Every structure is written in structure tokens, then in C-alpha cells.
Amino acid sequence: MSVKSRILLFLLSFYAYPAIAQFSILPVFGDQPIVENTWYVSTKGDSIQFDNIRFYLSDMQFEMDDKSRIKDTVSAHLIDVFDPATLHIALQKIDLKRLKMIHFNLGIDSLTNVSGALGGDLDPQKGMYWAWQSGYINLKIEGRSPRCKTRKNAFQYHIGGYLPPFYSMRKVELPVKNAIVNRNQDAIRQEVTIAVDFSLFFGNLSIATQNSIMMPGKEAMQLADYSTSMFSIYAPKN
Amino acid sequence: MRLKIKHVIYCLFGFFTLITFAFSELKTTPMPLVIPEGWPKPVYDFTKNPLTKEGFELGRQLFYDPILSRDSTISCASCHLQATGFTHVDHDLSHGIEGKVGTRNSMAIMNVAWSKNFMWDGGINHLDMQPLAPLSSSVEMDEKLEHVIQKLSAAKKYKTLFFNAFNDSLASGQKMLLAFSQFTLHLNSYNSKYDKYIRNEAGGDFTEQEKNGLQLFRKHCVSCHAEPLFTNQNFEKNGLPIDPTLNDLGRFAISRMPVDSFKFKVPTLRNIQFTFPYMHDGRFKKLREVLNHYTETDALKAQIILSSNEKADIIAFLLTLTDNDFLFDKRFGFPRD
DSSP: OOHHHHHHHHHHTTSOOSOEEEEEEEEEETTEEOOTTOOEEOTTSOEEEEEEEEEEEEEEEEEETTSOEEEOSSSEEEEETTOGGGGEEEESOOOGGGEEEEEEEESOOHHHHTSOSOOGGGOGGGSOBOSSSOOBEEEEEEEEOTTOOSGGGEEEEEEEOOSTTOOOOEEEEEEOOGGGOEEOTTSSEEEEEEEEEHHHHHTSOOTTTOOEEOSSSHHHHHHHHHHHTTEEEOOOOO | OHHHHHHHHHHHHHHHHHHHHHHOOOOOOBOOOOOOTTOOOOSSOGGGSOOBHHHHHHHHHHHTOGGGSTTSOOOHHHHOBGGGTSBOTTOSSOBOGGGOBOSSOOOOOOOGGGOSSBSTTOOBOSGGGTTHHHHHOTTTTOOOHHHHHHHHHHOHHHHHHHHHHHSOOSOOHHHHHHHHHHHHTTOOOOOSHHHHHHTTOTTOOOOHHHHHHHHHHHHHTTTTSOTTTTOOSOEEOOOOOOOTTTOOOBTHHHHOOGGGTTBEEOOOOTTGGGSOSBSTTOOBOSHHHHHHHHHHOSOSSSOOOOOHHHHHHHHHHHGGGOOHHHHTOGGGSOOOO
């Protein structure tokens, strides 16, 4: 960050926002939240533990009740399931009562993939970039399962690729119903929570045979297809 | 009351002074790329990375610094020496950390602003991203970008260099990669005897043999090694039999299309006198061997037929692509403070 923008931020911090719309990501496995060193059982009966789950949400757009769209000012957010700071995205004023649909890409589009060295969450130092073959990794899931007859029972999915026919970015659209917008009582902060259910990903997979997918190709395309089903608007059960 | 007004005035004065300082940026010195007359438009988008003297200097320091490798033994210059056209001379396969040997011959670095992609298989899609490959390869520098950034951020020397170049002393992956491009973009070779011949300049007088060599070159070689860059930037199959100890399928590894099997990037021929050995696996030591391959193979679209004298003429022409201004330009050399 340049000196200029730091000073600007410092000055801006004196102004209070009227209401901050916040989007939270809730990583779950079925009805359990995902935490480290915890075993989960997939619908296929596989025991699974996670070490690292990270993915890009990019080009977020908020469709309002009059069909107008508000675009996120940040082009891409790197979500790290085990880094709580990344699970909350604060946005400019959006009236959540009028929000009808959230659009985003799971992963990074092809134009960004050929745009050279970028900063922020897109900086290659974030570890979501392939070195031997240029391109962003859209989704990384790493962990262990006794079902994987690999070293340390490890499985690794690095899903990416921007060149056709293996363009692995996926568009996701989530309809928001008024009833399930989760509003805080104090009305200072309004929240929508996006649940990401990894049990749906692993319900499609046979991890005994598919446990190391780390380059663009057919298999990555298939996993990318499975991954979109994980996203939904979270409806609190109270 | 008086005192209060004075206070307010002082406070306001202080505030505005602070603001002025905050918004004043360190001046960088523009250092635009020289684009030789008659050359095509560069591929690189300079609007996203305007070239400056300070950015070039940072890139140059990084290029020659083994801090990039895991054990601080290997710098970019280990495999890319200026005097040999920024490539690893006399090794068929280049070697990196702990003497580990790679699978390909290092490529020469020159005129990269005109390159659409990089590496023998074109796996790198942008000049900015190129340094990531050797940096993380287990047989080259075997490092992690994140760790390199930590090391650079801790080094006093780099704090100053990053601040001078980017008005921010904190290193980042993006800034490091942009600085690398700033340096390598300037590694341009356009002052060979051939260039002077084309431009009708002093020092560009071709002998009869060199003229004949150029004619033969334009007849047989130029479809792939197109002037003035001496590469058409494409991937081609040149008929080399596969080396069973490497089983390198070239472009196929990236595109996954069977039609790309055994295709490799057409390299530039500039400074070829010094960039031996030749081919992606460095299998030929001499230019004569390369020409012999091309006249013997039946894998080309049109058979190349050359007499022994004609081969000698072509080689005489290829030697006119040597650019001593480039090979000995002090700006590109090891930074001696």
C-alpha cells in the first residue's frame, strides 16, 4: 500500500459508516462447522480431515430488486477456511432488504490469468499460483483420509486452468430470499452468510482413486463442476 | 483568546505540512524501452509497469542475487550469463541447486518484450510470471516466493531499492516480479553486424560469403526464424528424435493436445555464436551439427538441401548476429558498488 492510500485510509477511518453490509462465509461439512484436526465422514463413508482449504471468489455482483447490479470494488477475495479474517467481506453500502441475487465466480477469469504480476489477494506470494505453468489455482483442498493409500494418507486437489478446453473457473448465482437475510438486531451491521458445504464436494468423489489432482485437465474440470454445488445462502434455524 | 487562535493556526499549519509530505511521492526516472526502427510493436504492456531507472536497478540487483535460492547459492545469472547471451553455456542440460540437473537447456534472455510466452514449452504466459518457475523448481532455486519476500523485506539494501522503485519499502511478490521485468525488458540485442547491414551503417559491410549466407537463410530458415527477432514465436516440430532418457514431449505438456507433441518454442538466433549447445536438450555443440540435422531430417514441410559450402555460408551469416554491444553492456552486468 502506498503512503498516499495509507494516509487516505487513516483520514477515512474518522468517518463512521452508516451501515456496513457484511458477507460472511461459513465453511461446513454437512451440519458441522469445519475446524482443524477434526474428522468428518462423507456420505460415501470416507473419514476426512482437512489441513488447508483456500479458494478465490471473484467479480462479486449484487443484483437488486430493480435488476440493477452493484459490483464489488475488490476484484478477487482469497478465502482461507482456517483464517477467520478472510471469512468476512465488508462491502460498500448495499441495502440488503433489496438484494435479490449474488453473482460471483469461483476462481479467476482467463483475462486476469494472463495479466502479469498482480497485487493484493492476487499476488502470487499467496501461494495460489502455479509456477511451472502460469495460472491461478482457483480452489485448493488438502487433507487426509485413511481411504487414500498415499504418503501420510494425504489427498490434494489444486483446481485451476484457464485455457480452453480446460477453463476451470465457474460462475455461481445464489438467489437471496428476504426471509433468509440474517439481520443483526442493532441494525448497524447487516449480514448475509454464504454457506460452503464441503460434504457435497466429497459426496461426488471417490477419494480412494482420485486423491491427487494438481494440474489443469479433464479431472480438474470435473471437480470444478462438483465445487459449485457447495455454495448456498445460509438460513439460520431459529 | 489570542493564544487559542495561535494554537489553531499552528495546528492547521502542522496539519497541512503533514498532508503535503504524505502526498509527495518520490520521483522515479523514466527509462523507456528502445524500440529499433522497423521492429514490430512489443507484446509487453508497459502501461501496467512503466519502466524506470530505479525499477531497472532493483531488477538488476535481484537478477544477480543468490538470495533467491533456498541455500543462497544460485542466482538467475548462474544459468543466464551476459557474455553468452544470458544463457548457460556448455551444458546440455542446465543445473541448479546442489548440482541438480534439469531436463532442458536454459534459454537465452533477449528481446523478451516481443515474446508472447516463455520457456521451451511456452508454459509461462507472461514475462512477469517467468521468474516464478526457476525460483520454485526443485532442481533450480528450490525456494518459495513467500519466503523470498520475507528475506527481501528483512534486507536493508532491498528496503531502499524497493522504496526507490515503488515508493514503498515493503517487498511483495508483485513488486519483485515487476522489477524483474523492468530489468529483463531492457536486455535487447539490436546492434549486431547484421543490424548494421540492414540499417546501412558503418560496421555493417557483409562479405560475399555472409551475403550468400543471408540469401540461403532467407530461403530455408526464415519461415521459423523470422527477422528481425529471428523467431516466429511459434512452437514447431523440427524432427529431432526423442531422447528416451528425458521423454520430453514439449508443448504437449502444457496444451495437452496430441498435435503439440514434440513441438518446442522456436528460439531466437541472435548471438547464437555464444549460446551453444543448441536445441531444447542441448544435444548439438556446433552449428554445423544443427545444419546437418536440418538437411538430414525428413520431418520438415520441405526438405532442406544444402551443400557443404552453403552450410559454411549460412554459418558465416549466423555469426553476424553476434552483438558485442549487448554482450558487454555494463548496465546489464553484475552490479559492482
